[in-house]
Amino acid sequence: MSEMIFADQNPAMQANLPSVLITRADDFGASPGTNDAILDCLDAGFVRNVGVMVPGPFLHHRFSELVGRQDAFCPGLHATLNSEWAGIRWGPVLAAEDVPSLVRKDGTFHNSTQLLHERGVVSDMLAEISAQLDLIRRLGLRPRYLDTHMVFTWIPGIAEALDVLCQREGLIFSDGPGFAPLPLKPEVTPGEFADALADFVSTHPGTRPVWVTHPAKRDDVSEKFFAEPGRPSASVAESRHHEYVKLSDAAGMSGFACAAHVQPSGYADPFPRISTG
Numbered sequence: 001m002s003e004m005i006f007a008d009q010n011p012a013m014q015a016n017l018p019s020v021l022i023t024r025a026d027d028f029g030a031s032p033g034t035n036d037a038i039l040d041c042l043d044a045g046f047v048r049n050v051g052v053m054v055p056g057p058f059l060h061h062r063f064s065e066l067v068g069r070q071d072a073f074c075p076g077l078h079a080t081l082n083s084e085w086a087g088i089r090w091g092p093v094l095a096a097e098d099v100p101s102l103v104r105k106d107g108t109f110h111n112s113t114q115l116l117h118e119r120g121v122v123s124d125m126l127a128e129i130s131a132q133l134d135l136i137r138r139l140g141l142r143p144r145y146l147d148t149h150m151v152f153t154w155i156p157g158i159a160e161a162l163d164v165l166c167q168r169e170g171l172i173f174s175d176g177p178g179f180a181p182l183p184l185k186p187e188v189t190p191g192e193f194a195d196a197l198a199d200f201v202s203t204h205p206g207t208r209p210v211w212v213t214h215p216a217k218r219d220d221v222s223e224k225f226f227a228e229p230g231r232p233s234a235s236v237a238e239s240r241h242h243e244y245v246k247l248s249d250a251a252g253m254s255g256f257a258c259a260a261h262v263q264p265s266g267y268a269d270p271f272p273r274i275s276t277g
């Protein structure tokens with residue numbers, strides 16, 4: 001991993017500090033290729049936060065390695081209540097009969113947040129998310145933040161309930177006030193990124209931008225990430241592989257950060273960190 005320094009320890013940098021950017025990779029546990037890619041991206045140094053999908057069918061694949069590195073990045077709970085792909089499915093960590101409003105007849109989660117809204121009960125949602133948090137803690141991970149897979153916090157009552165949960169559990173609520181996503185694809189140029197970030201800062205005062213990515217190496221599981229039964233598509237696997245290639249390139253991402261004038265940061269970092277390359 002590239003050497004990291006704190007900008008506030010370098011007086012020459014204080015006059016022209018880069019913009020803080022929370023860099024996050026989601027879906028650890030979704031596939032072996034996802035887990036492999038995320039660990040490689042952590043080694044490259046630009047990704048500073050990892051969202052763990054606890055119901056993911058491959059949670060235990062290289063999970064001990066993630067736990068062993070957790071002092072070097074910011075781990076989070078990627079609270080998951082949906083299973084959006086037709087080719088590979090997952091369900092709750094609780095027994096399906098304990099959270100019946102969250103599952104289909106096959107015991108897996110609903111495909112969409114709209115179905116979760118129509119059929120889900122907030123008490124079941126909170127019970128399942130609490131169980132996911134308990135499980136990764138028992139497995140040795142110390143999550144510092146919580147965010148939501150497919151962003152279901154628009155469902156009435158759930159954002160407020162999760163805010164209370166995070167306060168009680170000592171977690172940063174990534175989907176709460178103070179954070180907002182920066183919706184840019186990984187193929188964005190440094191200049192385009194800098195312009196978008198400057199616009200974000202001017203239109204979201206007091207809000208920290210979050211760049212959410214989904215890097216994954218192509219494997220047999222990622223090839224099953226398609227939305228419609230009987231209509232496989234390589235587009236998701238291909239786009240996630242492209243994210244992996246970019247984000248795992250330590251020298252390339254160090255240059256990108258310098259050119260875009262950004263400091264990759266963890267949610268819980270006392271001061272944003274930057275890579276010296």
